[in-house]
Amino acid sequence: MTAVPVNGSNVGATRASGPGALVRRIGLRVLALGVVAIGLLHAGGRLDGVLPGTPAPDVHPSLAAVAAVMLITFCAQILQVRIRTGRGEVGFAWGEAAVVIALFFLPTGLLPLVVLVGVLTARLAQFAGHKYVPALRTIGTFRVRTTVYQALSNTAALTVAAGVGATVAVSLGLRSHPALTPRVAAVLTVSALLYCCCSLTLVAAQLSARGVQRFRPLIWELAWSKAPIAVGNVVIGVAALAILSVDANWLLALPPVLWLLHLTHSYRLRTDDERRTWQVFAQTTRELNHLDEEQAAAAGLRGAQSLFAAERAEIAIDGLPGGLRTFDIDKDGVVGRNGTVTPARAAAAIRPLLVGGAPVGELRLYEGTQVGERSALMLAAYGDALAAVLHDAATHAELRALSERRTFDAEYDGVTGLANRAALLTRGAAALGGLDAAAPVALLLLDINHFKEVNTTLGHAAGDDVLRAVGERLSAARVQDELIARLGGDEFALLLTGAGATLPAALAHARHLAGQLAQPTAVAGVQLSVEASIGVVAATAGAVDMTELLRRADIAMYQAKRGGSSVDWYDPDRDDASTDRLALLAELREALAGEGQFDLLLQPLVRLKGGRPTGVEAFVRWNHPRRGTLKPVDFVRVVEQSELLGQFTRHTIDRALDVCGQLAAQGTPLAVGVNLSPRSLHDRDLPADIARMLARHGLPAYRLILEITETVVLSEDAVVDDVLRALRDQGIQIAVDDFGTGFSALTFLTRVPVDVLKIDRTFVNRMVDSPEALAIVRTTVELGRELGIQVSAEGVETAEQRRVLEKLSCPAGQGFHFCPPVSTERLLEVVRTTPGEPMRRLRAAE
Known part of the structure; x- marks a missing residue:
């Protein structure tokens, strides 16, 4: 049996190209013909005495004997078992058995010719059978398509291998028709196995040259599969000669044995092929x-x-x-x-x-x-x-x-493509942090004059065109190390660092920008000249943060508007709140880092019918060591405009949850409400931090009520909706504080799912005397009932206000009529009443 490339993506069907491939292809065929010629000369005695160890044959075979051996070789090559290798398929034939028989019965020099004729006729039969006889394409070796080129290449390789085997047999002194002795059997075995090794090497080299697989793994794979088959073929060939020497009739028993052996080889190779194929399948899918x-x-x-x-x-x-x-x-x-x-x-x-x-x-x-x-x-x-x-x-x-x-949407403005406010604050803070404390920085805040008239007259699409034109001109006039952002609406900001950040340079740049923007531009078919007011602030990197720069630039920009000039700069003498604000910010940072300066006052929310408390609202008080007790109005705006907002918000919520836990421990599980700044809804980490605080205090989420204002609905940032959704998904209640005073209360309710509506105190205080205020309170109560939302009234001061609210079926209220904001200890006493009894009312003096 020998290795035969029968088909494959590059095996036989595709010829290698190039001069080197042409030389290899022709060279192997010429070598094969030369081997046949030398063999014929040797068989005819022409090489007697010319080559050492090449005695002339003592028996000249008959033509019938040569034809019979060629037929045996043909049959051995037709009957094949195949395996896949790389991107091709290789067939193993019974070539070794045919070589053993040919060497025994014929002169050794005729072996290349016998192999040439037998292999070539077998390959051409395969080619013709597959091409012209469709019925044969599913039978045995005819199932796989072969080509004339493949037949010639295969024949040449096996002919050269036969020459190697014949040479070895001659060198070992083998003559035709010898007696089958152990030595002769050994010579036949060695010659056949060397024929097998040479054919495997040549075929592997052909397949490797055609890109089927690399030579080294291919030769090992072929040798592993071929070795037991080659040994079996040699054994069959020698056994046939032994049987023939004893009694030729016993040869009739050989075909069944050969067929069983062929099935055994086929099964083993097919099993190995299946294993390799599925390994390749697993590897390729991975x-x-x-x-x-x-x-x-x-x-x-x-x-x-x-x-x-x-x-x-x-x-x-x-x-x-x-x-x-x-x-x-x-x-x-x-x-x-x-x-x-x-x-x-x-x-x-x-x-x-x-x-x-x-x-x-x-x-x-x-x-x-x-x-x-x-x-x-x-x-x-x-x-x-x-x-x-x-x-x-x-x-x-x-x-x-x-x-x-x-x-992109989180960091860039969708209209102009410039950085947005969040990106300006983030990148600006990083830029300031990377500078020396004494390095100059400047911020230009630009506001387009009469921009609302453009939207009103030409439409919002034209307004967007104006904004894009402004953004393009600001970008075109960009100086080195300049960060440009659109803050929202018609406001733009430019952060300058480096040499151009001094006040004179920043003012010069601002005036240049004002001149560039004033150049006429066509918008919606109308020539417009964009006028802007620009506020300029210059400072050192270690003295301010981005929030303070924006505040100062905002002051300078409004000074420019009031003064009728296009550019103005920040003057500390015209900002009375500046020094005090910075000092308060530093003191706030110290207060948050320490303990004991912030207290909570808590005011109960009372059910109007029955007087039982249903919850409490927390109010922060700052016990300042120098300024005395400060209410939220005195410091909350400073907190909201600083980077301390997140820390302050978490501190307040944590204190409120501690109070909620104390109420639950004494048998009065009430929900606690905390006011939340609109800016806190831009903090994506807030929901997760609140969840951890609730878990630490062992409280269910519905015990916390976060109170927001209607101004939240004006925000177009997706992060606000994401944060609100995350809070709601946890089970935290959302309340609308000061309901009715915003710009679009009903629109707010359609956008943000809420749990509580708190009627603003201005309507509650006026409803006794004002039919309009009474109508608003009534409508809000009915709206809450229809939407399934709890409603409570803020600022209930008198018994008459309470009676009106009860008549309107308002469920709950809070205010000094029931209890003023009190300390935690006082609150625990107030709500510690016998079940079923109304809460004892307190006056502010108590």
Whole structure:
């Protein structure tokens, strides 16, 4: 048996190109013909005495004997078992047995000629049978297509191998028709095995040169599969000679034995082939795991080429976003992307790529493809895996694009493409932190004059065009190390660092910008001149933060508007609150770092019918060591405009939850309400931090009520909705404070799901004497009842106000009529009443 390349993506069907390949191809065939010629000369006695160790044969065979041995060689080459290797398929024949018989009965010099004729006729029979007799394509060796080129290459390789075997036999002194002695059997065995080794080497070299597989792993794979078969073939050949020497009739028992041995070889090789094939399948499916579509398609094409011996493969994707696109791989394993698809009729196999029944595309295999019944199942499984990977890659690409858009939207203005307020604060803080404390910084705050008239007269689309034009001109006039941002509305900010951040340089740059913006521009078919007021502030990096820079620039900008000039600068003498504000900010930082300066006063929320408390609201008081007791109005605005807001908010909520825990411990589990700044709703970490505080205090989420104002609805930032949604999902209650005083109360209720509406105290105080205020209170109570939202009244001061609220069926209220804000200890006494009894009312003096 010998190794024969019968088919494959590059085996026989594809010829190597180039001068070197041409020389190798012709050289092997010329060498084969030379080996045959030398053998004939030796068989005719022409080399007697010319070459050492080459005695002339003592017996001249008959033509019938030569023909019989050629027939045996033909039959040995026709009967094959095949294995897949790399992108090709290799067949093992009974060549060693034929070599043993030929060396025994014929002069050794005729062996190359016998092998040449026997192999060539067998290969041409395979070629003709597959091409012209369709019925043979499913039988044995005819199942795989061969070519004339492949037949010639294979014949040349085996002829040269036969020459090697014959040379070894001659050198060991073998003559034709010898007696079958142990020495003769040994010589025949060695010659046949060397023929096997030489044929394996030549065939592996051919396959490696054609790109089927690298030579070293290929020769080891072939040798591992071939070794037991070659030994068995030699044993069969020697056994046949032994039987013939004893009694030729016993040869009738040899065909069944040969057939059983052939089945055994076939089963073993098929089992090894199955194992290798599924190993390759597992490896190729593992290599599909890529989140990039092009990488996944390339891995899919290489895997298809390896699994199904496809000379060329193609993936057409038309069921995913992005339109039709194709990837293909050629016979050299080069993957490319093109915009055309080969007609489907040219494909040897097509596998639709589906995910959940939805089409993704098609996998198409072309020349050299082998897809039998078993491979069809493998192709189906491989196609499903490839479809899933391509679908996942497309999904990942969409998620990545969505994430990039969300990141862009979080940091950039959607109209102008400039950085937004959040990005200005973040990048500006990083820029200030990276500078020396004495380094100059400047901020220009620009506000477009009469911008509202543009929106009103020409429409909002024209207003957006104006904003884009302003952004483009600011970008065109950008100086080095300048950060430009649109803060919202018609406000822009420019942060300057470096040499251009001194006050004279910043003022000069601001005046230049004002002049550039005043240049006429066409908007909606109208020539407009954009006028702007620019406030300039200059400071050192260690003296201010971004919030303070914006505050000062805002003051300077309004000074420019009031003064009728286009540019003005910040003057500390015109900002009485500046020094005091900075000092208060530093004192606030110290107070938060220490203990004991912040207290909570708590005011009960009372059910109007029955007088029982239903909750409490927390109010912060700052026991300042120098300024005395400060109410929120004295310091909350400073907190909201600083980076301390997050720390202050968490401190207040934690203290309120501690009070809530004390109330629950004494048997009065009441919810506690805390006012939340609108700016806190831009803090994505707040919901998770509150969840940890609730867990630490062992309280359910519904015991916390976060009170927000209607101004939240004016924010267009998606982060506000995300934070509110995260808080609601935890079970935290959301209350609307001062309801009715905002710009769009009803719109607010449609956007933000809330649990409590707190009627503003201005309506409660006026409802006894004002029909309009009474109507608003009545409408709010009815609205809450219809929407299933709790309603409470703030600022209930008198018994008459309470009676009116009860008549309107308002469920609850809070105010000095029931209890003023008191300390935690006093609150515990107030609500510690006998169940069923109303809460004892307190006066402010108590």
